[in-house]
Amino acid sequence: MSDDAEFDVVEAVCGLKEAEVLDWVGGQLEKNNPPLEIADALAAGLEQLGARFAEGTVFIPELVIGGELFAKAVELLTPALEASGSTLKKRGTVVIGTVQGDLHDLGQKLVAVTLSAAGFEVVNLGCDVAPQRFVEEAERSGAQVIGLSALLTTTMQVQAEIVEALKAAGLRDQVRVLIGGAVANQRWADEIGADAYGADAIDALDKVRVLVGINE
Numbered sequence: 001m002s003d004d005a006e007f008d009v010v011e012a013v014c015g016l017k018e019a020e021v022l023d024w025v026g027g028q029l030e031k032n033n034p035p036l037e038i039a040d041a042l043a044a045g046l047e048q049l050g051a052r053f054a055e056g057t058v059f060i061p062e063l064v065i066g067g068e069l070f071a072k073a074v075e076l077l078t079p080a081l082e083a084s085g086s087t088l089k090k091r092g093t094v095v096i097g098t099v100q101g102d103l104h105d106l107g108q109k110l111v112a113v114t115l116s117a118a119g120f121e122v123v124n125l126g127c128d129v130a131p132q133r134f135v136e137e138a139e140r141s142g143a144q145v146i147g148l149s150a151l152l153t154t155t156m157q158v159q160a161e162i163v164e165a166l167k168a169a170g171l172r173d174q175v176r177v178l179i180g181g182a183v184a185n186q187r188w189a190d191e192i193g194a195d196a197y198g199a200d201a202i203d204a205l206d207k208v209r210v211l212v213g214i215n216e
């Protein structure tokens with residue numbers, strides 16, 4: 001992606017400079033830069049903000065404002081994200097959500113809009129979603145895939161609970177489980193018996209395609 005050499009978007013996100021960041025997003029869209037690459041650059045800013053939070057140089061209010069800033073930027077990107085994909089809603093259904101106890105929903109929203117743009121029907125349950133809710137929605141919607149997001153070490157265990165809840169409901173053979181979020185990885189997916197792990201929105205789309213058997 002071409003970039004304005006003089007503008008450091010990571011620093012601007014960390015500095016919570018909303019107007020400048022949103023202007024930059026508008027400029028990137030005008031240059032027809034790929035919306036997911038723009039989102040990645042913004043996410044790198046949030047990651048840096050998170051690192052500063054971990055080392056104690058920024059605090060919760062900054063994380064909240066950073067999250068809101070990211071959400072506004074993604075709103076600006078959404079039309080371009082949607083236009084970049086097919087509009088045929090017949091490739092399959094994905095139920096997605098952030099697991100119980102976890103309020104981080106920015107990443108899963110980005111995954112949801114990417115899947116939707118690529119022609120999947122997406123049921124987004126939001127954040128702090130109880131295991132039973134995923135089970136009920138998988139059954140109701142006849143989804144082929146459920147996507148589970150977790151960003152906290154304390155909530156990743158809920159991903160495992162949901163795999164077990166699907167088994168208990170007799171649905172495990174009908175629905176594939178895709179996990180993601182900052183604390184997830186392939187090893188964790190293997191350990192809890194999930195079908196796949198997706199590192200980011202593009203990877204999530206690739207994995208969903210494989211899970212539903214689309215080869216293109």
Ligand code: B12
Nearest residue numbers: 050067102103104105106107147149152153180181198200
């Ligand atoms: C913004 C933010 C918040 C905001 C969230 C706002 C919101 N609406 O989401 C607020 C302020 C609410 C928040 C609160 C907290 N946070 Co916080 N937060 C962050 C921060 C800075 C950015 C997260 C983010 O949105 N990134 C941008 C998105 C695009 O990236 P992403 O979520 O990772 O998603 C991508 C991939 O992971 C993947 N993906 C995501 N979901 C899914 C799902 C599927 C199915 C797939 C395939 C892929 C996938 O694709 C996405 C796109 O690329 C992170 C730092 C970090 N490095 O992650 C800390 C971080 C996650 N938070 C942290 C903590 C500790 C907290 C709090 C406990 C703080 C506190 N003491 O209260 C609370 C917990 C609240 C709760 N119960 O959930 C820690 C977690 C540490 C840990 N390992 O447990 C982090 C890592 C910060 C840090 N370095 O310490 N936080």
